Amino acid sequence: MSPKSEAVAAAQAPEADIESIDNEAVTKNLVFVAAERLFALHGFQNVSVRDITAAAGVNLASVNYHFGSKDALIYEIFRRRTVELNRERAKKLHEAIDRHAGSPPVREILAALLTPPLKWLAPDHERRISLQFLIRARSEGTDEIRKVLQTDVTHLRRFSDALLKARPDLPAEQIYWRLHFTLGMLHNNRFAEFDRLNVLSEGATSEADVEALLSRMLAFAEAGFAA
Amino acid sequence: MSPKSEAVAAAQAPEADIESIDNEAVTKNLVFVAAERLFALHGFQNVSVRDITAAAGVNLASVNYHFGSKDALIYEIFRRRTVELNRERAKKLHEAIDRHAGSPPVREILAALLTPPLKWLAPDHERRISLQFLIRARSEGTDEIRKVLQTDVTHLRRFSDALLKARPDLPAEQIYWRLHFTLGMLHNNRFAEFDRLNVLSEGATSEADVEALLSRMLAFAEAGFAA
DNA sequence: GGGGAAGTCTTACGGCCGTTCGAAATTGGC
């Protein structure tokens, strides 16, 4: 009772100062943030509801009260962050379409796809942990998440359509495969993979400079599409 | 007692016929094969020791008796398949080196890296499930597996060294990053990702033709390295 | 064919898990 109550009080005070939004549902937010962080760092199965509520300084029953179940919590985090990320991507894509009278070049389409997640990857970006969560959700996700990932391709279709228009000379399957390859490059941006890369290059590579990383990825993928 | 014993008897007979090797340690092999398959299909945490022993038709205690623990079993599968895969890769790389007087072109280096796993990916290949296991181990693996993956880069260094020699004009970090991108493309070859790709392309893509997939990947990656 | 080693079997222990329940506390409207 005592330590948890103190933690709640200590966490609520600055929260209310910084962003007084959601004065209601403080607990729900504490759970959401703590869960996202722990899931991103350690995986869904390795983080228990008790871990989450302890880290958030709230009661054990909070997860089930506010979200219904652990899986529903995972899904809500996944859903909110996915919508947020895809909104940024779609905005960039439409800007590129407007700039180029309906059909932007391959590089700009890929930039719209890759720039938002790479921006999130920056060490001081507030969505850095969210991106790791999303990457992890792709391989370890719930049954429901897996179903959504495989079924709902409406977001991805925006990009494949734009690419088909930008390269009408290429067979359609070629476009799809190359988009698949590009997404593979992106989803490989996990902490563990960076660590291995740093060991291999003996420190010559640094993922902290996301601008440089974006340039490298765009150059690689654009050349791949031009092959 | 009765159903399990019958299952063992039924499974042992054809096993002994096909490959009479390991007439000893039949049970150990049954566990190994069943575990690899279940882990590859459903993930490490979603498969219990009871699932494995039931599928193998052996006793529950077999896993701990023959392998020590569930984690040790996972590690042994990972280790054996990794050694096997890397041996094939290294052989191909050395053949390429011999063919080209010490410094093969980028495409041949990448082919040595990608061809073995893509061969394993073929629908009728006996290592198809092993490859899925290895891909999964990369993201869901044990602490020990994760440590090995991040620490032991000796195998990968063979390829980065060859690439550095093939493209001495490129900065070293550029080589490392592009190798990282290429591996990302490779590790994205999961069943779930293929399914999504098939939905997106409305059936125009098929991962069954691994020869075509290899060509596509090599063309994409080689162009990326030439950028 | 007797004895010891290797393997198999049943059974159960201890532990962590997600979830639930009823009581207590807090909040907000009148």
Add this chain to the structure above:
DNA sequence: GCCAATTTCGAACGGCCGTAAGACTTCCCC
């Protein structure tokens, strides 16, 4: 300042898990 609704809390339930212990069986060597 009271009542009802919402939220928080402590506690526990049922279940599945990995692992271990001990009895039993099989096999092989002397």
